[in-house]
Amino acid sequence: xxxxxxxxxxxxxxxxxxxxLLKLILVVVGILLTVNSxxxxxxxxxxxxxxxPAAGAPPSTEALFKQKCSKCHGADGSGDTSxxxxxxxxxxxxxxxxxxxxxPAELVRAITRGKKNMPAFGKKLTKAQISxxxxxxxxxxx
Ligand code: HEC
Numbered sequence: 001x002x003x004x005x006x007x008x009x010x011x012x013x014x015x016x017x018x019x020x021l022l023k024l025i026l027v028v029v030g031i032l033l034t035v036n037s038x039x040x041x042x043x044x045x046x047x048x049x050x051x052x053p054a055a056g057a058p059p060s061t062e063a064l065f066k067q068k069c070s071k072c073h074g075a076d077g078s079g080d081t082s083x084x085x086x087x088x089x090x091x092x093x094x095x096x097x098x099x100x101x102x103x104p105a106e107l108v109r110a111i112t113r114g115k116k117n118m119p120a121f122g123k124k125l126t127k128a129q130i131s132x133x134x135x136x137x138x139x140x141x142x
Contacts, residue, residue, distance in 0.1 A: 013120070040099070061129070061132045061133060061136045062136070064129060064133060064134055065133060065137075068121065068124070068125070069133070069137075071084075072084045072087055072089040073084045073090065073092065074089075074136070075090035075091050076093070076140065077091075077093055077137060077139075077140025078092070078093050079091045079092070080138070087117040087118075087119060089117070089118070090114075090118070092137050092138075092140035092141065093140050093142050095141060095142055098138075098141045104131075104134055104135065107134035107137065108130055108131055108134045111125075111130045111134060112127075112130055113121075113134055123132050
């Protein structure tokens, strides 16, 4: 009689343990899935942000400008953004300014080394990217 009780006791205890273990596994799997989907989302966002239309191709000059320059210079080059107003960013639509600054080497130098509030991009961008950006900004000239 007492042996029988003992066995059923052990059975109950191990069943309880099994249940606990199952719960634990579910919780761990849940955490793993959440973390995984979070990092996947992050990766997807990073991907969308840095990669231009053709996956794997380097970002186009337009994408580079939007990514690195437009917060100050504005997508339209006018410098009419909140950052642009704070830093007094160059208005690339001003033909009067272009009359005095049409030397491409000067633009390349400013982007590479920075100028007053304009940050230097010499370490962040390649020479080719900088020179294509220097010609890109001339499209805003009116
Ligand atoms: C933090 C704001 C900021 C960012 C980001 C920025 N610029 Fe500027 N940029 C300025 C300011 C301010 C000036 C005006 C500098 C001055 O007073 O002469 C300027 C001036 C310039 C000029 C004119 C330089 C000259 O010859 O006088 C060029 C060209 C230029 N920026 C290109 C770029 C490009 C290309 C990028 C992106 C790679 C960029 N800027 C990112 C703030 C910024």
